[in-house]
Amino acid sequence: MARIIDGNAVSKEIREDLKKRVAKLQELQNITPGLAVILVGENPASQSYVRAKHRACKNIGIRTKDFNFPSDISEAEILNLVDTLNNDPEIHGILVQLPLSAHIDEQKVLLKIHPDKDVDGFHPQSIGKLVIGLDTFFPCTPFGIIKLLEHTGISPEGKHVCVVGRSNIVGKPIANLLMQKEKHANATVTVCHSRTPDIKNFTLQADIVIAAIGKPEFITADMVKEGAVVIDVGINRIDDPEKEKGYRLVGDVDFDNVSKIASAITPVPGGVGPMTITMLMYNTILSAERAHY
Numbered sequence: 567m568a569r570i571i572d573g574n575a576v577s578k579e580i581r582e583d584l585k586k587r588v589a590k591l592q593e594l595q596n597i598t599p600g601l602a603v604i605l606v607g608e609n610p611a612s613q614s615y616v617r618a619k620h621r622a623c624k625n626i627g628i629r630t631k632d633f634n635f636p637s638d639i640s641e642a643e644i645l646n647l648v649d650t651l652n653n654d655p656e657i658h659g660i661l662v663q664l665p666l667s668a669h670i671d672e673q674k675v676l677l678k679i680h681p682d683k684d685v686d687g688f689h690p691q692s693i694g695k696l697v698i699g700l701d702t703f704f705p706c707t708p709f710g711i712i713k714l715l716e717h718t719g720i721s722p723e724g725k726h727v728c729v730v731g732r733s734n735i736v737g738k739p740i741a742n743l744l745m746q747k748e749k750h751a752n753a754t755v756t757v758c759h760s761r762t763p764d765i766k767n768f769t770l771q772a773d774i775v776i777a778a779i780g781k782p783e784f785i786t787a788d789m790v791k792e793g794a795v796v797i798d799v800g801i802n803r804i805d806d807p808e809k810e811k812g813y814r815l816v817g818d819v820d821f822d823n824v825s826k827i828a829s830a831i832t833p834v835p836g837g838v839g840p841m842t843i844t845m846l847m848y849n850t851i852l853s854a855e856r857a858h859y
């Protein structure tokens with residue numbers, strides 16, 4: 567039976583350290599790290615992510631500033647707001663909760679965020695720096711996966727990692743991070759996607775499988791090599807009339823069966839999810855430190 571990689575426990579460890587860094591900023595510079603959160607519309611999943619981010623920030627001592635808009639807000643208003651926040655010295659990070667409304671060009675909004683406040687790490691400048699190995703903000707979910715491996719003593723160095731999914735926010739950045747010439751990386755990386763024939767052929771060769779697909783329980787036990795490490799990024803709601811909310815969350819991995827052959831696996835929930843929020847706070851504090859030390 568696989569060892570469970572507990573994202574809540576690792577998050578807690580990192581958050582304790584972050585609290586100390588916030589206290590130091592306050593003591594030495596009289597600075598409270600500030601995060602602006604922009605939410606458009608009433609997508610329940612987005613609202614729930616934003617609530618979780620607020621709770622976590624409050625607990626650590628990060629000040630949050632909320633900007634909630636109806637779905638018909640104009641693109642120009644959002645762009646103006648981002649501009650104002652770029653110039654607000656009390657704001658160290660700007661978070662635009664995606665998705666935005668269909669009439670708003672997401673890339674245009676993300677490009678408007680000053681790279682020094684790009685705590686989500688989605689700006690092309692941040693991604694470009696990541697690819698060539700320069701210091702920058704790493705996107706929170708891939709950064710969370712790196713920290714999760716690091717804290718659980720699983721080194722990707724010299725290993726074959728198969729990433730399934732090539733999105734700009736998970737698949738591409740985690741693949742790039744893991745191939746860097748760094749202690750936390752040095753992996754041989756394969757990236758699969760919807761046009762990859764016979765994905766199993768690749769996942770079966772991998773020492774570490776990272777699933778970021780968005781398809782419930784897509785990675786089944788016959789696709790995983792015995793003893794492999796499995797990181798499940800997926801968060802999928804599936805109907806479950808027995809649950810009070812009418813649904814439950816499952817990952818992109820068939821946890822019950824894959825955990826019988828993997829050596830270590832992340833659960834959903836409680837694996838990568840908490841790490842994503844933790845690394846958002848990490849980046850916000852890092853941004854405040856860069857601005858004031």
Ligand code: NDP
Nearest residue numbers: 707731732733736759760778779780799800801838839842
């Ligand atoms: P996207 O939908 O942006 O990307 C999904 C990727 O999976 C694409 O590259 C797509 O390929 C690939 N894919 C889809 N179907 C298949 C298939 N049948 N076979 C092989 N590849 C396939 O998703 P995200 O990367 O944003 O998110 C992935 C999952 O992770 C989601 O469940 C999301 O909710 C979750 N997530 C969780 C986070 C966390 O904090 N734990 C944070 C962010 C996301 P192609 O490019 O060819 O279309």
